[in-house]
Amino acid sequence: MLAELSDHVMDIAMNSVRAGSKNISISVIAAKEQNLLTVTISDDGTGMTAEMLKVASDPFFSTKKKKKVGLGISLLQGATQMCGGEFSLESTPGEGTTVRATFALDHPDLPPMGNLKETILLLCVSNPEVRFVFRYRLEGGEIVLDTNEIQEVLGGVPINNPQVIGFLQRYLDERL
């Protein structure tokens, strides 16, 4: 259903946004020596209780009230299982949640990375009230971006201002 890792990252990060997180940290690290790709998304949102954790990987679980299906977690978990990886979900109510997924880098079923820098841009610009910290180390390069640093320089000009968006696009294009 979600074809690319960049989509999984976007999807899990949006869970964090909807859980009321103020700080979301996202890392995607490819370690060739260990043949390991590690994706970690941690937040300081509402978190989940032990019972919620138990069912969170169930494709038919969702915290959303209506009929909605909370598919994202189970989709990512399924993707890791297909690629000889591991999946962990840790959460403490009131403190936050950490999702960690690993993949064997050379696995034939490894989903394409997709446009991971676009994921950065879209998350920052459409959730200006959240502080994001991104750490990517991929074949194409390395990037560390903390939206707090950008906000500090901007001094009150919103990160979703059109010219700031243009700046971020250029900046990300130079890096990855």
Added chain:
Amino acid sequence: MNLDELKAIREKAKKDIQLRQKEARIKIVVGMGTSGIASGAREVLRSFVDEIAGRNLVDVMVTQTGEKGFASQEPMIEVLEEGKPGVIYGNMDAEKARKVVAEHIVKGNPVLEYVIETS
């Protein structure tokens, strides 16, 4: 990161903001739940972000939400403008998003052929 460039943008943007003296005039909400992402909401969101930057639409902001309960018509977006009914568009793609910006956001004429509901 080239902070000087960012500082220059800040100074210019501050002047723009003082000139306009107001908050976002229009909010575009893109449904980015799992099914929205799976059906292409990401390209739609990207298209809006690019249009806002490219046309320097300082009074328009784009934001994300979860599913809106019309899963069969994803990707979906809603255009919210103060004092007007919200307009929900369905089955969007990048091209349609550009048309919504050009016609609805800029000229004020909703693109009726893509509208699935008004609120």
